[in-house]
Amino acid sequence: MPDLLANLNPEQLAAVTLPDEPALILAGAGSGKTRVLTTRIAWLLQNGRVSPAGVLAVTFTNKAAKEMQARLSALLPINTRGMWIGTFHGLCNRLLRAHYHDAGLPQTFQILDSQDQLSAIKRLLKALNVDDEKYPPKNLQYFINNAKEQGLRSGQVEANDAFNRKFVELYAAYEAQCLREGVVDFAELLLRCYELLQHNEPLRVHYQARFRHILVDEFQDTNRLQYAWLKLLAGQHNAIFAVGDDDQSIYAFRGANVGNMADFEREFHVRHLIKLEQNYRSHGNILDAANALIAHNAHRLGKNLRTDAGHGEPVRVFEAATDLQEANWLIEEIKALINQGAARQDVAVLYRSNAQSRVLEHALVGAGIPYRVYGGLRFFERQEVKHALAYLRLMENPRDDTAFARVVNFPARGIGARSLEQLADAARLYNCAMFEAVPYMTGKAGTNLGAFVKLIEQMRAETRQSTLPETVEYVIQGSGLNAHYQTEREGQDRLENLQELVHAAAAFVSEEGYGLDAPARMLAVRSRAQALPGTDGEAGGTVVDADTPIEMTPLAGFLSHASLEAGDNQAEAGQDAVQLMTVHAAKGLEFAAVFVTGLEEGLFPHENSAMEQDGLEEERRLMYVAITRAKERLYLSFTQSRMLHGQTRYNVRSRFFEELPEGVLKWLTPRVAAGSRWTGNDSAWGRNWFGKPQAPAQPEAWAATPGDVALAQRSRAAEAGFRVGQGVFHTKFGEGIIVGLEGSGADARAQVKFGRHGTKWLALSVAKLQAID
DNA sequence: GGGACATTGATTTTT
């Protein structure tokens, strides 16, 4: 038996061997978090503290779940099958599939992804004749998801004004529509699962008795509902082992509630709080920078990273005149790194927002450096793939109007908007699905729609005996998708993706290790039928738990899989390429060399964050995440001007520079004191970009470029006492932040972003702007 | 039904 505990540092060891009680592990960046998590599980099993069936480990992403699974099987020779390792959504799906009846769902319920949800909402608004200008579908979607994540049904949401009452009313209508169609959105998976456990005592007692150990990854990212769900499962006696890092909480905007960490500590009377502060990733200077930066945040649980590695290289800082120049400098630096022996994939270029990648990509293409951009469309989100899945969904569940609307006229079958409106009216009249309303249609519309229904039914009949990949292949042909894309000029890629979908189906069927939460996998798990008194009447009191094989076609399993795991982000992973991504996307990753670009006020920290509660602190955590990605080399860069949304913007360097210790920084360009930058200080004129001395620019030349003109204008605006990023107060609009300045003297104007009033240009000579801190 | 044209909006994003 291998010694699991060998090579753990004292804190890691303490965490792994904690008693069976609630515990909070504050795991700093690069501190061996996943190792502790997996070793903890292995240790519990090895010492007979729990059987595999008593373990539930939950993550946010499929990737993390898979990694945990893989590392666990590497640690332990035993079969880990009884264990539940998966994402919140995957595990909830699994529970709901097993107990669909108790949960009030049809057996064939389908999962809507965000795209599907939005189209369902648009369809709803249309059906109810709601003005989508006044009630934008996206806002309603946010409203609904937000409510669900607070655990609130439409009847429980408080609405104090007519506008919100309308939203609540629409939320209720949406709930009804989903129920009628047999579909659930992502938030619904969680909420419904929560309600299932909450209202069904025997079930709750059963699962509470089962999962003695619940382990949670990235605990700082949990939302209120996920926390409540965990609390419910844990009951009074189970041990939650929560691992997270409040300093890396960067998802408040999608409902993550760092407060869950403090709540957990309090509500569970956590006696074991362990900090993992030993960092195995970065050199000293990089950690010093990270520690100093994050110390500026007020609300922290408190943590300081340390390393045994030396100081290493200094953190290099570069100031560019324009985004173009920043990109060119980046290219030169990357080339140099590669010349020094770095692999391209060891180099990451990070940015705050996706829009920044364009100019960087352009430069990389020009330099002939292979690169890979993370983010963008994923496999199962592609139009052609979603079309094919919609046909499959319709065959599985004809009540799914979202799927129906998506493909009823794609490829074109002469079923226009008018026919569909009539059909929707009929469906409403008879309170049935659009699919079921087709027989009520007459005339040409009736004929065409009837043919569509026949097609679906025929495909379903024809594939009754087929394997899943055969079914998918059949549908791609039979639906006419294949023929359609063959005639389309740029349909080649789409055809390949459709073929890839057949492969994905084959892989889904044959693959052993696609994750325990994948529903089809349940078929392989041996029955553990247990007597659960009082639940659901079906088998005379003998009730099954979610390990029991349930009747589900491979197709149904595949459709869940497609919704819950959107697939890889584009680009061939194999190639040695420079990695481009947002800072958010970089969380959890590490690279030998990291470039953090666009470190400018307004961009990073982002101007919108100034309006958000604790927005700046979250931006700072984001910066902290960016810094701690680097192992050996860290570059920080910013520009004086940048093209954004078709306009050149003039920025000052990010305030974060002022929060980094001078001693670890190496300025590749002269450091200009903050604040003196725009006052016409001479030091700004004699800049030398690549360490080479450069003659001061001629005033004419200085004024010749657009950037410089604006620079001069800014200087004058600054004389009036204003600068970009400055907080101001306006008697009518309230507090705001300056995001732009132009003109001088009587023409000087400031662009100010106000909370409720949006962004406005104000003439400084007219508007009474007061500087605030 | 699809191409041409206008409009809009643009942090971050997993499930």
Add this chain to the structure above:
DNA sequence: TCAATGTCCC
């Protein structure tokens, strides 16, 4: 700027 979405028209 530029992509995605919506609208108009034949």
